[in-house]
Amino acid sequence: MFDAIKHAAANGGSAKDQARRRLHDTLIQDRVDLAPEVMEALKRDLLGVITRYMEAPEGFQEFEVRRENGWPVLVCRLKVREHQSKIASININ
Amino acid sequence: MTGRTIVVTSGKGGVGKSTTTANVGTALAMRGHRVVVIDTDIGLRNLDVILGLESRVAYDLVDVVQGVCKLHQAMIRDKHRFELYLLPAAQTRDKNCIQADQLNALCRNLEREFDYVIVDSPAGIDQGFKIxxxxxxxxxxxxxxxxxxxxxxxxVxxxxxxxxxxxxxxxxxRVSQEMMRRxxxxxxxxxxxxxxxxxxxMVPIDERLIIATNRGVPVVYDRKALSGVAFQKIAARIDGDEAVIPVANAKSGLMDRVRGLIGIDRSAFSHV
Known part of the structure; x- marks a missing residue:
């Protein structure tokens, strides 16, 4: 039992960081009522659509459902290539 | 001028809703406001024991909405603060005994007489919570x-x-400054x-709060209690006083410490 806790501690940083990370993911699912694999599919599909029009070599830097003025808001953020050389940033709200 | 009706809720049970209601309500009364706290946790009444008023319960919220008694017959005046009243929940009824529009009418009525109407919600997110x-x-x-x-x-x-x-x-x-530091x-x-x-x-985990609750005296009367000081500051913020967010082990002012050495607010315990 205690070994299980020690094992979790060794892999995930401080207890509060683990709690925050786990809650972060759980709250996203709770807010939009989508299973994690469905969220992953959405992420993959969205990235597929965007990369048909522009290059996004690093994928999503941010992909979450926040609460803004009472409403759940899907916030995605990814870097895209501008003129094949410079990198710009776009937000989808 | 009408009063403010504020619901205290949480979703999860046992996090300190009734303790918060009792202490914030008392602290607002200590600031000179007329306050009524309403326990809507029908069947699981507890605000009366936290305020130390359980022996005075004669009528309850359900009696009021069903017209069994007059409103003022069910309202219990606090022992220490005459500006503070409790409207207790029924203990032997269930949550279907009261409708949203009945509580609504009651609160509108109370707002005319009180500066603060504080509604202690039951745990959960079903009927009782919605009402x-x-x-x-x-x-x-x-x-x-x-x-x-x-x-x-x-x-929630x-x-x-x-x-x-x-x-x-x-x-x-129930924050622990020590655990946060680690x-x-x-x-x-x-x-x-x-x-x-x-x-x-933020309210620290505090043995003095458990002791105060055991005695039926809200911890805001205990000047040595960090949790009591935290609830005072929360009440001040609700009241529009932009006090600093209380840190669990914040150093208090010199006068606070002097009062702390003397002990508790005497007005609280002189009646006990």
Missing amino acids: AISAAREAIVVVNPEIAAIRDADR IGLLEAAGLHRPKLVIN GDMMDEDDIVSLLSVEVLG
């Missing part, structure tokens, strides 16, 4: 710095927003980043 929030114009969500309480608080915040109770405010109860407990920043709501204050 409790329907009467309020503002909401306070009580949370503990742990996963289950925060998850439930997020759900969503339901409050959907019901038109915008920008609910958070009370973070990185073993989520801190205010963590909780704010997860829930995106304003924090009214």
Whole structure:
């Protein structure tokens, strides 16, 4: 039992960081009522659509459902290539 | 001028809703306001024992809405603060005994007479919760710095927003400054980043609170209690006084410390 806790501690940083990370993911699912694999599919599909029009070599830097003025808001953020050389940033709200 | 009706809720049970209601209500009364606290947890009455008024309960909320007694017959005046009244829940009835429009009418009525009407909601998110929030114009969500309480608080915040109770405010109860320092407990920043709501204050885990509750005296009367000081500051913020968010082990002012050495607020215990 205690070994299980020690094992979790060794892999995930401080207890509060683990709690925050786990809650972060759980709250996203709770807010939009989508299973994690469905969220992953959405992420993959969205990235597929965007990369048909522009290059996004690093994928999503941010992909979450926040609460803004009472409403759940899907916030995605990814870097895209501008003129094949410079990198710009776009937000989808 | 009409009073403010504020619901205290949480989703998860046992996080300190009734303790917060009792102490914030008492602290607002200590600031000179006329306050009524309403226990809507029908069947699981507890606000009466936390305020030490259990021996005076004659009639209750259900009696009032069903016309069994007059409103003033059910309202119990506090022992220490004459500005504070309790409207207790029924203990032997269930939550179907009261309708949202009945509580709503009652609160509108009380707002004419009181500066603050504080509604202590039952745990959960079903009927009793919905009735409790329907009467309020503002909401306070009580949370503990742990996963289950925060998850439930997020759900409740969503339901409050959907019901038109915008920008609910958070009370973070049972914090351990020591555990936060070690990185073993989520801190205010963590909780704010997860829930995106304003924090009214943080209340430390405090043995003195347990002792005060055992004695039936709200801990805000105990000047040595850090939890009591935290509840005072929360009440001040609700009251529009932009006091600094209480940190669990913040150094208090010189006068506070002198009063602390003397002990407790004498007016609280002289009647006991």
